[in-house]
Amino acid sequence: xxxxxxxxxxxxxxxxxxxxxxxxxxxxxxxxxxxxxxxxxxxxxxxxxxxxxxxxxxxxxxxxxxxxxx
Amino acid sequence: xxxxxxxxxxxxxxxxxxxxxxxxxxxxxxxxxxxxxxxxxxxxxxxxxxxxxxxxxxxxxxxxxxxxxx
Amino acid sequence: xxxxxxxxxxxxxxxxxxxxxxxxxxxxxxxxxxxxxxxxxxxxxxxxxxxxxxxxxxxxxxxxxxxxxx
Amino acid sequence: xxxxxxxxxxxxxxxxxxxxxxxxxxxxxxxxxxxxxxxxxxxxxxxxxxxxxxxxxxxxxxxxxxxxxx
Amino acid sequence: xxxxxxxxxxxxxxxxxxxxxxxxxxxxxxxxxxxxxxxxxxxxxxxxxxxxxxxxxxxxxxxxxxxxxx
Amino acid sequence: xxxxxxxxxxxxxxxxxxxxxxxxxxxxxxxxxxxxxxxxxxxxxxxxxxxxxxxxxxxxxxxxxxxxxx
Amino acid sequence: xxxxxxxxxxxxxxxxxxxxxxxxxxxxxxxxxxxxxxxxxxxxxxxxxxxxxxxxxxxxxxxxxxxxxx
Amino acid sequence: xxxxxxxxxxxxxxxxxxxxxxxxxxxxxxxxxxxxxxxxxxxxxxxxxxxxxxxxxxxxxxxxxxxxxx
Amino acid sequence: xxxxxxxxxxxxxxxxxxxxxxxxxxxxxxxxxxxxxxxxxxxxxxxxxxxxxxxxxxxxxxxxxxxxxx
Amino acid sequence: xxxxxxxxxxxxxxxxxxxxxxxxxxxxxxxxxxxxxxxxxxxxxxxxxxxxxxxxxxxxxxxxxxxxxx
Amino acid sequence: xxxxxxxxxxxxxxxxxxxxxxxxxxxxxxxxxxxxxxxxxxxxxxxxxxxxxxxxxxxxxxxxxxxxxx
Amino acid sequence: xxxxxxxxxxxxxxxxxxxxxxxxxxxxxxxxxxxxxxxxxxxxxxxxxxxxxxxxxxxxxxxxxxxxxx
Numbered sequence: 001x002x003x004x005x006x007x008x009x010x011x012x013x014x015x016x017x018x019x020x021x022x023x024x025x026x027x028x029x030x031x032x033x034x035x036x037x038x039x040x041x042x043x044x045x046x047x048x049x050x051x052x053x054x055x056x057x058x059x060x061x062x063x064x065x066x067x068x069x070x
Numbered sequence: 071x072x073x074x075x076x077x078x079x080x081x082x083x084x085x086x087x088x089x090x091x092x093x094x095x096x097x098x099x100x101x102x103x104x105x106x107x108x109x110x111x112x113x114x115x116x117x118x119x120x121x122x123x124x125x126x127x128x129x130x131x132x133x134x135x136x137x138x139x140x
Numbered sequence: 141x142x143x144x145x146x147x148x149x150x151x152x153x154x155x156x157x158x159x160x161x162x163x164x165x166x167x168x169x170x171x172x173x174x175x176x177x178x179x180x181x182x183x184x185x186x187x188x189x190x191x192x193x194x195x196x197x198x199x200x201x202x203x204x205x206x207x208x209x210x
Numbered sequence: 211x212x213x214x215x216x217x218x219x220x221x222x223x224x225x226x227x228x229x230x231x232x233x234x235x236x237x238x239x240x241x242x243x244x245x246x247x248x249x250x251x252x253x254x255x256x257x258x259x260x261x262x263x264x265x266x267x268x269x270x271x272x273x274x275x276x277x278x279x280x
Numbered sequence: 281x282x283x284x285x286x287x288x289x290x291x292x293x294x295x296x297x298x299x300x301x302x303x304x305x306x307x308x309x310x311x312x313x314x315x316x317x318x319x320x321x322x323x324x325x326x327x328x329x330x331x332x333x334x335x336x337x338x339x340x341x342x343x344x345x346x347x348x349x350x
Numbered sequence: 351x352x353x354x355x356x357x358x359x360x361x362x363x364x365x366x367x368x369x370x371x372x373x374x375x376x377x378x379x380x381x382x383x384x385x386x387x388x389x390x391x392x393x394x395x396x397x398x399x400x401x402x403x404x405x406x407x408x409x410x411x412x413x414x415x416x417x418x419x420x
Numbered sequence: 421x422x423x424x425x426x427x428x429x430x431x432x433x434x435x436x437x438x439x440x441x442x443x444x445x446x447x448x449x450x451x452x453x454x455x456x457x458x459x460x461x462x463x464x465x466x467x468x469x470x471x472x473x474x475x476x477x478x479x480x481x482x483x484x485x486x487x488x489x490x
Numbered sequence: 491x492x493x494x495x496x497x498x499x500x501x502x503x504x505x506x507x508x509x510x511x512x513x514x515x516x517x518x519x520x521x522x523x524x525x526x527x528x529x530x531x532x533x534x535x536x537x538x539x540x541x542x543x544x545x546x547x548x549x550x551x552x553x554x555x556x557x558x559x560x
Numbered sequence: 561x562x563x564x565x566x567x568x569x570x571x572x573x574x575x576x577x578x579x580x581x582x583x584x585x586x587x588x589x590x591x592x593x594x595x596x597x598x599x600x601x602x603x604x605x606x607x608x609x610x611x612x613x614x615x616x617x618x619x620x621x622x623x624x625x626x627x628x629x630x
Numbered sequence: 631x632x633x634x635x636x637x638x639x640x641x642x643x644x645x646x647x648x649x650x651x652x653x654x655x656x657x658x659x660x661x662x663x664x665x666x667x668x669x670x671x672x673x674x675x676x677x678x679x680x681x682x683x684x685x686x687x688x689x690x691x692x693x694x695x696x697x698x699x700x
Numbered sequence: 701x702x703x704x705x706x707x708x709x710x711x712x713x714x715x716x717x718x719x720x721x722x723x724x725x726x727x728x729x730x731x732x733x734x735x736x737x738x739x740x741x742x743x744x745x746x747x748x749x750x751x752x753x754x755x756x757x758x759x760x761x762x763x764x765x766x767x768x769x770x
Numbered sequence: 771x772x773x774x775x776x777x778x779x780x781x782x783x784x785x786x787x788x789x790x791x792x793x794x795x796x797x798x799x800x801x802x803x804x805x806x807x808x809x810x811x812x813x814x815x816x817x818x819x820x821x822x823x824x825x826x827x828x829x830x831x832x833x834x835x836x837x838x839x840x
Contacts, residue, residue, distance in 0.1 A: 003266070005239035006222040012286040012344065018160050020088050023117070024124050029285035029347050031122035040124070042115040045182040047163070049203070052171035054164050054180070056283070063119070064222065067239050073546070075519035076502040082356040082414065090158050093187070094194050099355035099417050101192035110194070112185040130358070133189070134502065137519050143476070145449035146432040152566040152624065169565035169627050200568070204432065207449050215309035216292040218340070228370050230648050233677070234684050241682035250684070252675040255392040257373070259413070262381035264374050264390070273679070274292065277309050298720050300438050303467070304474050311472035320474070322465040325742040327723070329763070332731035334724050334740070343469070362496040362554065368650050379495035379557050395672040397653070399693070402661035404654050404670070406493070423616070425589035426572040440718050443747070444754050451752035460754070462745040483749070484572065487589050508580050510788050513817070514824050521822035530824070532815040535602040537583070539623070542591035544584050544600070553819070578790050605812040607793070609833070612801035614794050614810070635799035636782040638830070642706040642764065659705035659767050686703070694782065697799050712776040712834065729775035729837050760778070 005067045006038065012060045019045060022059040036066040075137045076108065082130045089115060092129040106136040145207045146178065152200045159185060162199040176206040215277045216248065222270045229255060232269040246276040285347045286318065292340045299325060302339040316346040355417045356388065362410045369395060372409040386416040425487045426458065432480045439465060442479040456486040495557045496528065502550045509535060512549040526556040565627045566598065572620045579605060582619040596626035635697045636668065642690045649675060652689040666696040705767045706738065712760045719745060722759040736766040775837045776808065782830045789815060792829040806836035 013026025023040065031037055044060035083096025093110065101107055114130035153166025163180065171177055184200035223236025233250065241247055254270035293306025303320065311317055324340035363376025373390065381387055394410035433446025443460065451457055464480035503516025513530065521527055534550035573586025583600065591597055604620035643656025653670065661667055674690035713726025723740065731737055744760035783796025793810065801807055814830035 003224050003226070003235060005224065005236055007240075008220040008222065008270070010220075010288040010290075010342070011347070012288065014283050014285065016283070018088075018158075020124070020127070025283060026285055027119055027124055028122060030287075037119040037122060039118050040116060046180060048179050049167055049177040052168060052177060054160070054167055057160070060288070062220070067221070073504050073506070073515060075504065075516055077520075078500040078502065078550070080358040080360075080412070080500075081417070082358065084353050084355065086353070088158075090194070090197070095353060096355055097189055097194055098192060100357075101189075107189040107192060109188050110186060126353070132500070137501070143434050143436070143445060145434065145446055147450075148430040148432065148480070150430075150568040150570075150622070151627070152568065154563050154565065156563070165563060166565055170567075196563070202430070207431070213294050213296070213305060213336070215294065215306055217310075218290040218292065220290075228368075228648075230684070230687070237679055237684055238682060247679040247682060249678050250676060256390060258389050259377055259387040262378060262387060264370070264377055267370070272290070277291070298438075298718075300474070300477070307469055307474055308472060317469040317472060319468050320466060326740060328739050329727055329737040332728060332737060334720070334727055337720070360498040360500075360552070361557070362498065364493050364495065366493070368648075375493060376495055380497075396670060398669050399657055399667040402658060402667060404650070404657055407650070410498070423574050423576070423585060425574065425586055427590075428570040428572065428620070430570075438718075440754070440757070447749055447754055448752060457749040457752060459748050460746060482570070487571070508578075508788075510824070510827070517819055517824055518822060527819040527822060529818050530816060536600060538599050539587055539597040542588060542597060544580070544587055547580070578788075606810060608809050609797055609807040612798060612807060614790070614797055617790070633784050633786070633795060633826070635784065635796055637800075638780040638782065640708040640710075640762070640780075641767070642708065644703050644705065646703070655703060656705055660707075690708070692780070697781070710778040710780075710832070711837070712778065714773050714775065716773070725773055726775055730777075756773070 006064045007067050008041075008062045008064050009034070010043070010060060010062050012058060014056050014058050016056040019057050019059055022057045023061055026059065026061050027063065030063050034063075034065050037063055038066060039064045076134045077137050078111075078132045078134050079104070080113070080130060080132050082128055084126050084128050086126040089127050089129055092127045093131055096129065096131055097133065100133050104133075104135050107133055108136060109134045146204045147207050148181075148202045148204050149174070150183070150200060150202050152198055154196050154198050156196040159197050159199055162197045163201055166199065166201055167203065170203050174203075174205050177203055178206060179204045216274045217277050218251075218272045218274050219244070220253070220270060220272050222268060224266050224268050226266040229267050229269055232267045233271055236269065236271055237273065240273050244273075244275050247273055248276060249274045286344045287347050288321075288342045288344050289314070290323070290340060290342050292338060294336050294338050296336040299337050299339055302337045303341055306339065306341055307343065310343050314343075314345050317343055318346060319344045356414045357417050358391075358412045358414050359384070360393070360410060360412050362408060364406050364408050366406040369407050369409055372407045373411055376409065376411055377413065380413050384413070384415050387413055388416060389414045426484045427487050428461075428482045428484050429454070430463070430480060430482050432478060434476050434478050436476040439477050439479055442477045443481055446479065446481055447483065450483050454483075454485050457483055458486060459484045496554045497557050498531075498552045498554045499524070500533070500550060500552050502548055504546050504548050506546040509547050509549055512547045513551055516549065516551055517553065520553050524553070524555050527553055528556060529554045566624045567627050568601075568622045568624050569594070570603070570620060570622050572618060574616050574618050576616040579617050579619055582617045583621055586619065586621055587623065590623050594623070594625050597623055598626060599624045636694045637697050638692045638694045639664070640673070640690060640692050642688060644686050644688050646686040649687050649689055652687045653691055656689065656691050657693065660693050664693075664695050667693055668696060669694045706764045707767050708741075708762045708764050709734070710743070710760060710762050712758055714756050714758050716756040719757050719759055722757045723761055726759065726761055727763065730763050734763075734765050737763055738766060739764045776834045777837050778811075778832045778834050779804070780813070780830060780832050782828060784826050784828050786826040789827050789829055792827045793831055796829065796831055797833065800833050804833070804835050807833055808836060809834045
């Protein structure tokens with residue numbers, strides 16, 4: 001049970017609303033092609049500015065998922 | 071007055087709601103055993119995924135507190 | 141068109157509300173003296189604690205803006 | 211011959227025995243879906259603790275493999 | 281439009297000519313199996329030496345590409 | 351259940367035998383004064399040399415343990 | 421003579437040709453508003469991809485210049 | 491003898507005089523509650539400015555001390 | 561009061577005397593063109609050697625100053 | 631006695647057996663041309679893969695040795 | 701064959717022409733006193749500016765060479 | 771003149787007096803076997819503690835020296 005193997009993929013999510021929403025968008029999109037998603041790690045937080053305001057957040061995360069029994 | 075000495079402890083807070091809420095949970099829990107908390111520094115932001123959605127955020131912070139007069 | 145030159149400045153924004161609000165405050169203040177702001181990168185997230193609670197978030201960002209045609 | 215292109219994937223292996231065994235488990239699992247594995251780089255070493263003892267090691271590695279002629 | 285999700289893959293390109301040529305080789309090879317490539321970030325520059333001269337450059341890049349509409 | 355708070359302490363274990371043994375020594379010693387140890391992260395691996403041979407390994411780890419219900 | 425004070429500014433140059441050309445573009449643009457430029461340090465190398473090829477390099481540099489006697 | 495276990499704590503010392511004095515203040519304060527202090531590692535050097543002059547240095551150090559036989 | 565915005569500039573000070581003196585020189589020079597200086601962070605310490613001795617220290621600091629009410 | 635000066639050299643050892651054996655090989659080889667070796671610090675752990683298995687570990691270490699009285 | 705031991709030395713090459721030329725200059729100079737050079741790793745890229753133009757590139761590389769049978 | 775090649779060596783100096791004195795000790799010792807020393811870069815500052823006080827500072831520096839015409 002402790003000998004699981006995981007793979008990590010790096011995904012960038014965007015959102016005009018919040019950092020959390022950008023993370024959630026990245027996780028959901030990744031979930032469409034990968035199964036058994038288990039955790040994420042934020043590696044970069046940035047965003048775009050338009051007209052002197054933050055137009056959207058752009059968060060890079062690594063997503064870990066189980067490789068066993070796929 | 072400028073010669074205060076501070077100690078830093080590293081704490082991990084969790085929350086299903088937001089990164090800020092995870093930080094606040096960590097600060098409150100640390101405040102139960104430590105006094106004179108002064109600042110925090112985020113060192114890692116990660117989280118768990120369940121059913122293709124973020125189930126909770128997990129934020130590691132260092133908390134600085136005054137060592138004087140303890 | 142691809143040969144733009146950008147400059148980055150480092151700004152620290154604060155907010156008692158959220159990390160996003162601290163970023164927005166930093167962007168707005170920078171926009172008062174700089175034009176053509178294009179993007180930001182978060183380099184540090186920290187904050188102050190008062191009475192055992194987070195009193196405000198303090199987020200350091202680098203802001204990139206176009207140097208062309210100034 | 212010198213113009214090979216390689217891809218790197220990030221994989222986490224586990225083992226109750228040793229760090230080397232966790233690396234070997236990660237490499238073997240990756241080898242089931244990827245060919246031409248060439249090298250690995252350790253990026254993180256951690257593990258779980260149960261009953262006051264290390265229950266298993268968890269080692270994150272990047273695995274490089276040849277993209278040519280696939 | 282701002283809610284794109286991107287994925288990053290890590291690729292190593294080689295060239296006996298220049299760093300730029302090694303990057304270009306990596307991008308072209310990646311473009312054979314991935315579409316909508318958008319940007320790259322250099323993460324490591326190294327190379328091999330033969331007979332006291334640089335025989336080829338080896339540049340590791342992360343390539344970002346759009347995950348939308350795949 | 352997801353709102354646990356953890357604390358991390360940094361401990362250095364030594365062993366003449368192996369890196370794994372040094373980690374295990376650190377975990378066991380920490381377990382004498384702390385309960386609910388959950389995971390460790392290796393942050394530094396070094397060691398001493400005597401008579402041209404490795405005399406012992408010295409591994410720095412961060413140990414995470416549950417703060418709840420203490 | 422050894423007690424000069426320097427300031428560093430962070431600038432991003434672009435070029436479709438090469439990394440060196442992107443650096444040179446950044447230096448020249450900075451030289452239009454700053455005098456006494458002395459050295460640069462590359463902090464990031466990235467670029468854009470169009471139609472499966474590198475369309476331009478984007479190099480971030482810190483430029484040091486003398487603050488004395490301005 | 492080689493199987494000592496050490497713990498590291500992170501402490502911030504201040505001094506209006508010098509970096510060395512700030513380190514010494516941190517070590518002395520830590521020594522009031524911890525025994526067997528063995529070494530320190532500087533992790534951050536900063537300070538406050540008042541009236542255009544450095545008012546005090548603030549140095550963060552990790553202090554290692556022996557856990558054996560406590 | 562908690563919603564101050566700060567800007568950071570990066571400055572290099574030199575001194576044949578000490579690291580502290582190099583920092584002080586950088587702060588004083590910066591204070592000639594900037595007001596409301598609040599803190600500094602050391603990011604690099606280096607120096608020149610002449611005739612087998614340190615001829616002067618060269619310390620890079622980031623200086624934070626208040627942007628409000630300028 | 632406290633004013634020793636040390637030099638560090640960077641050496642890469644290999645072994646098909648284990649990380650510890652690769653370190654020991656590096657230390658022994660360095661000991662053939664250098665005396666008074668005192669400590670090592672692991673800076674990189676990687677290895678080669680052949681036929682889907684780890685063929686050998688390759689560990690980069692810095693070795694510190696006393697410069698006094700040579 | 702897999703148990704080679706390598707040493708790394710850190711060398712800084714300069715060139716008014718290009719980054720690649722600076723690397724090549726460093727490799728050639730190192731090859732005058734060291735044999736069996738095998739690879740290099742770029743650790744820093746910087747340069748000097750004169751009259752508002754890059755006067756030369758200065759690239760720091762680590763060069764790995766075989767220690768066996770010397 | 772701009773095509774000098776430099777080599778860097780890593781040396782650790784100690785002093786019971788100050789960080790500057792530890793640096794100076796390292797430079798002087800290195801100067802006994804190397805000529806044309808040009809600059810140093812501090813990479814680590816640490817020290818030993820005895821009887822609750824700093825007994826000596828231990829500073830790791832990289833020393834750059836000219837390889838030309840040796």
